Amino acid sequence: MNAVVLTGAVMTHPRRRAAAEAIAAKDPRGRVRVVTDPDPSGPPTALRTANPSWSSVGTDATHHVVFQDDVLIAEDFFPYLEKVAAAVPGEAVAFYEGWEGRNSGVVRLGALTGAHWAYAIDEHVPSLALMLPGEAARGYERFAAEHGDGWPYDVVIQRYLKALGIPVRIAVPSTVDHDDVPSIAGNSTHGWRRATFFTDRASFSPEPDDICPAFSVVPFYQYGESKCAVRQAEGREVLDTDRYLRRIGLLDRCETGLAAADLPELPGTVCRQVWLTAFATGVALAGLTERDPDPAVAAAVMDSLGPGGLCEEYTGAELVPMIPLVRELALTALDAGRAAHRATVGTSRPAPAPGVVVTGGDPAFAAQLARLLTDAGCAAAHTERLDPQRSPDTVVHLGTPHDTGYPLPDLLADAEKLGARRLLHVSSAAVYRGGAAEDRTEDSVRERPTDAEARLWWDAEEQCRTWGRQTGTPVQIVRCAEPVGPHAPLSGVLADWMLRAWTRRPMPLTEGRRHQIVDYRDMADALAALLARPAGAGVYNVASAGYDETAFAELVTETARRTPWEQAPAAAPHTPVMSTALITAETGWRPSASVPGGARAQAQWLACDTHDDLGGLWA
Numbered sequence: 001m002n003a004v005v006l007t008g009a010v011m012t013h014p015r016r017r018a019a020a021e022a023i024a025a026k027d028p029r030g031r032v033r034v035v036t037d038p039d040p041s042g043p044p045t046a047l048r049t050a051n052p053s054w055s056s057v058g059t060d061a062t063h064h065v066v067f068q069d070d071v072l073i074a075e076d077f078f079p080y081l082e083k084v085a086a087a088v089p090g091e092a093v094a095f096y097e098g099w100e101g102r103n104s105g106v107v108r109l110g111a112l113t114g115a116h117w118a119y120a121i122d123e124h125v126p127s128l129a130l131m132l133p134g135e136a137a138r139g140y141e142r143f144a145a146e147h148g149d150g151w152p153y154d155v156v157i158q159r160y161l162k163a164l165g166i167p168v169r170i171a172v173p174s175t176v177d178h179d180d181v182p183s184i185a186g187n188s189t190h191g192w193r194r195a196t197f198f199t200d201r202a203s204f205s206p207e208p209d210d211i212c213p214a215f216s217v218v219p220f221y222q223y224g225e226s227k228c229a230v231r232q233a234e235g236r237e238v239l240d241t242d243r244y245l246r247r248i249g250l251l252d253r254c255e256t257g258l259a260a261a262d263l264p265e266l267p268g269t270v271c272r273q274v275w276l277t278a279f280a281t282g283v284a285l286a287g288l289t290e291r292d293p294d295p296a297v298a299a300a301v302m303d304s305l306g307p308g309g310l311c312e313e314y315t316g317a318e319l320v321p322m323i324p325l326v327r328e329l330a331l332t333a334l335d336a337g338r339a340a341h342r343a344t345v346g347t348s349r350p351a352p353a354p355g356v357v358v359t360g361g362d363p364a365f366a367a368q369l370a371r372l373l374t375d376a377g378c379a380a381a382h383t384e385r386l387d388p389q390r391s392p393d394t395v396v397h398l399g400t401p402h403d404t405g406y407p408l409p410d411l412l413a414d415a416e417k418l419g420a421r422r423l424l425h426v427s428s429a430a431v432y433r434g435g436a437a438e439d440r441t442e443d444s445v446r447e448r449p450t451d452a453e454a455r456l457w458w459d460a461e462e463q464c465r466t467w468g469r470q471t472g473t474p475v476q477i478v479r480c481a482e483p484v485g486p487h488a489p490l491s492g493v494l495a496d497w498m499l500r501a502w503t504r505r506p507m508p509l510t511e512g513r514r515h516q517i518v519d520y521r522d523m524a525d526a527l528a529a530l531l532a533r534p535a536g537a538g539v540y541n542v543a544s545a546g547y548d549e550t551a552f553a554e555l556v557t558e559t560a561r562r563t564p565w566e567q568a569p570a571a572a573p574h575t576p577v578m579s580t581a582l583i584t585a586e587t588g589w590r591p592s593a594s595v596p597g598g599a600r601a602q603a604q605w606l607a608c609d610t611h612d613d614l615g616g617l618w619a
Helices: 014-024 046-055 077-087 103-113 134-147 153-164 241-247 251-260 268-288 295-303 305-310 322-344 363-375 408-417 452-471 493-502 520-531 549-559 581-587 595-608
Strands: 006-012 032-036 063-068 071-073 092-094 117-119 129-133 168-171 176-178 217-222 225-232 235-240 356-360 380-382 394-398 423-428 475-480 482-484 507-509 514-519 538-542 545-548 565-567
Touching: 006 014, 006 046, 006 077, 014 032, 032 046, 046 063, 046 134, 046 153, 063 071, 063 134, 077 129, 103 117, 103 168, 103 217, 103 268, 103 295, 129 134, 134 153, 153 595, 217 268, 217 305, 225 241, 225 268, 235 241, 235 363, 235 595, 241 251, 241 268, 241 363, 251 268, 251 322, 268 305, 268 322, 295 305, 295 322, 305 322, 356 363, 363 380, 363 394, 363 520, 394 408, 408 452, 423 452, 423 520, 452 475, 475 520, 482 493, 482 520, 482 595, 493 507, 493 514, 493 549, 493 595, 507 549, 514 520, 514 549, 514 595, 520 538, 520 581, 520 595, 538 581, 545 549, 549 595
Parallel strands: 006 032, 006 063, 092 168, 356 380, 356 394, 394 423, 423 475, 475 538, 482 514, 507 565
Antiparallel strands: 063 129, 071 176, 092 129, 117 168, 217 225, 225 235, 514 545
């Protein structure tokens, strides 16, 4: 064990100083001080008080712990804290994880496998009670001053730790819980918040096998939807749980189990989402251990499943009677998921050879699109450049009007050499800029546009069409509305407004504009619908939904952060709204994805999953 010198702080608002002092007094050695908001009349934010709280680290401290002022602390917490610091001196340690976050799934899996710790997945850092190594604590204020720029505190500290390469381990169970008082950080709109799994007595007994797992698949229940965070080469992919179960061949078993279950008196959508989450948790658990989970632990972690997924929709009073109903359903689904994994483990499910190659665009977005195409029945793979050893049947190229590492002429030349039999070039609705503002059809632009941005998109389309005529290869142009979802381009209006919302800047609205977006899942399904038909020439518009200016701003406030807006002149020519009647008439495709869900996925990605780009996003 390493020698530990501990200091700490409780961040608070002056009107809650008494509560903060009570928390600080729980350290029998008096090492925790109270730090008050330096601008108590300002907008509610924990970020402002976090800076002096971390800077209060002692000059000789090896570790520093910061609490928020609305916490409950387990008995014997501070002796336990010292032992933890000595055992893992170079890591950040979160002693609380709320039931409403992605990492609730991490805690749930950790508890079910008997682990005492688990590494956090990418999300905001659980910061209600967080300990950092002393040097990391000393450097936080400078980083926040340079990169904070209005972002939420738990996002800023997540970025900071990511930049330092310091992992975040979460205590299982939590030894700190959330007290049910109004949030000074402005988080009260997130509803009733408590720990996923809490113990009121902290104990530390290191054992040789007391490892800290990093789970590759984490099911969780959030915003009323069941999701799985799945490790991919480019980072975590967060996807609907039913989609994940379909990928691994267990969705039919999940649906059969749900159909046979004795469902409680809860809304049907709640029953389904709870079942999906717990079933997937059982599948993941069975892949980690053959041991049965402790029944009391399993019941405790499923007690928090319903409130975590529904706390933004239901009040605490409404959630309390739902807890036992959700728990029993979830325990049944957990067992069903474990049984499904055992029944199919070792079963071979060869992946179909990809006939579609996705190139261009952001590599992470392109890789995501390839997986979604495969989900839709079009086996696809992503590559940044066409493989000279593999002849693709179809190339789906995500166009961009700006220079990339794989210029369009090079792609077309490679596709010809390799004998590609079909090209789908994904273009943009921006090609319609400069003309009529409403319901643009595919044939409404027949010559090179006058708008500069539109010309760039048109010229790329023309290169593809000319290449198709010269080589005899069918070329189809797919003009997409502003893409929305994880890894979507940051050039869109929605992305810009979300970044403004996250960083507490007003959104500039221009009266009279209409917006159109395409959900990343709808984009994949539209491409799959075209690929399912014989190859042919044509242009198709693809979009999921349209909004007027105010409704578009409300979408941001509902899925990212509540923020004001102001009237302002448009900074650039606006992309008009398109008609999608043609693709529907020819293929039957219609948008089906939850657009608010896709927008929320983009907002969460911008806040929680873009740690490795501290440049443009954080400038």
